[in-house]
Amino acid sequence: MRRTGAIFAALVAAAPVAARAADIPFDQRRSDSEFVSADTRAMQNDDTANPGMLAVLDGETLWNTKAGDSNKSCADCHGDAKVGMKGVATRYPAFAAEFGRPIDLEEQINLSRSTDQKAAPFAFESKDLLALTAYVAYQSRGMPIALQETAKLKPFIEDGRAIFERRQGQLNLSCAQCHDDNWGKTLAGNLIPQAMPTGYPIYRLEWQEVGSLQRRLRNCLSGMRAAPYNFGALSLVELELYLMWRARGLPIEAPAVRP
Amino acid sequence: MPRALIHVPATAKKGETVEIKTLIAHVMETGYRIGVTGAPIPRDIIEDFVCTYNGEEVFRAKLYPAIAANPYITFFTTATASGTLAFSWTDQHGATQVQTAEIKVE
Numbered sequence: 001m002r003r004t005g006a007i008f009a010a011l012v013a014a015a016p017v018a019a020r021a022a023d024i025p026f027d028q029r030r031s032d033s034e035f036v037s038a039d040t041r042a043m044q045n046d047d048t049a050n051p052g053m054l055a056v057l058d059g060e061t062l063w064n065t066k067a068g069d070s071n072k073s074c075a076d077c078h079g080d081a082k083v084g085m086k087g088v089a090t091r092y093p094a095f096a097a098e099f100g101r102p103i104d105l106e107e108q109i110n111l112s113r114s115t116d117q118k119a120a121p122f123a124f125e126s127k128d129l130l131a132l133t134a135y136v137a138y139q140s141r142g143m144p145i146a147l148q149e150t151a152k153l154k155p156f157i158e159d160g161r162a163i164f165e166r167r168q169g170q171l172n173l174s175c176a177q178c179h180d181d182n183w184g185k186t187l188a189g190n191l192i193p194q195a196m197p198t199g200y201p202i203y204r205l206e207w208q209e210v211g212s213l214q215r216r217l218r219n220c221l222s223g224m225r226a227a228p229y230n231f232g233a234l235s236l237v238e239l240e241l242y243l244m245w246r247a248r249g250l251p252i253e254a255p256a257v258r259p
Numbered sequence: 260m261p262r263a264l265i266h267v268p269a270t271a272k273k274g275e276t277v278e279i280k281t282l283i284a285h286v287m288e289t290g291y292r293i294g295v296t297g298a299p300i301p302r303d304i305i306e307d308f309v310c311t312y313n314g315e316e317v318f319r320a321k322l323y324p325a326i327a328a329n330p331y332i333t334f335f336t337t338a339t340a341s342g343t344l345a346f347s348w349t350d351q352h353g354a355t356q357v358q359t360a361e362i363k364v365e
Contacts, residue, residue, distance in 0.1 A: 046280075047264070048264045048265070048266035048280045048282060049280060049282060049331060049333075051282060051284075051328075051329040051331070053264060053282075054262050054264065054282070054284040054329060057262050057264075058262065058284075205327070208287075208327055208328035208329070209328065
């Protein structure tokens with residue numbers, strides 16, 4: 001009995017150490033592009049081979065297309081996206097005072113669409129929303145992620161971290177167990193990346209189309225056999241926010257190509 | 260009108276081998292998939308791709324359902340004279356998209 005008690009005490013003492021995932025040291029953070037094959041990387045880095053560029057071109061057309069009751073295009077207010085949208089994607093998700101919570105780039109585009117253009121917002125994962133997001137994100141290519149841990153964002157970043165480190169689903173896994181503790185090792189023959197969201201929206205070869213970070217996160221959640229959060233759910237935005245903050249300083253690569 | 264990305268070198272030396280890259284937006288739906296409603300998603304693919312160089316055919320490809328969405332086709336040709344390369348993609352319904360690019364041969 002005394003022996004069982006001693007083992008139990010030892011387990012309790014060891015548990016907090018074992019459960020706490022260690023953060024990736026700041027200088028060891030790498031883009032997920034370094035965990036894909038050389039062919040996929042070459043496809044990403046060649047604008048005539050990167051299929052994500054087709055979405056960027058569609059987005060450019062939409063940027064200049066008048067829409068909604070106000071009959072204005074994005075360009076009518078924001079001007080040339082190459083100037084006005086430069087660096088914008090490095091700061092999202094950002095705190096939106098209207099909602100009292102952070103919103104991601106897709107939600108910001110839809111917010112501007114409904115309040116300024118007075119048009120119906122695009123559906124999540126619709127071709128048009130992804131195209132506009134890809135076009136805006138593309139303007140920040142090569143610029144470092146500049147997300148700041150402001151007082152307003154801090155609680156949401158902490159919530160995002162808590163979700164990232166929480167075990168969930170039938171496999172009882174947390175995001176951190178793969179992406180903080182075991183990155184660089186293989187899972188079913190594929191290298192586990194660090195989950196640095198530098199290239200969203202991405203062209204994923206498996207999808208054969210462009211998709212958002214929320215879609216990718218939902219993908220991971222169903223892989224863990226956890227119930228995925230709905231598109232637009234605060235938990236997904238908090239995860240996006242935590243991941244972008246965790247990747248601060250790494251350059252934006254949108255639209256990235258992933259296997 | 261689907262979008263296409265074409266890369267042709269702007270200039271080349273006479274007799275030089277040049278690489279041409281093409282990428283077109285297309286779903287390349289196989290016809291074997293089932294949609295969310297349970298009904299099959301109809302087949303919709305590009306079947307033919309042809310490149311002509313100043314009117315002369317230099318490359319042709321037949322595409323089948325196993326080709327992924329947004330077909331990326333690259334090939335080589337010999338730069339013979341300045342002029343126009345015309346690329347055409349024809350889908351199973353007979354609709355053709357043509358795009359051109361200029362090359363200057365010195």
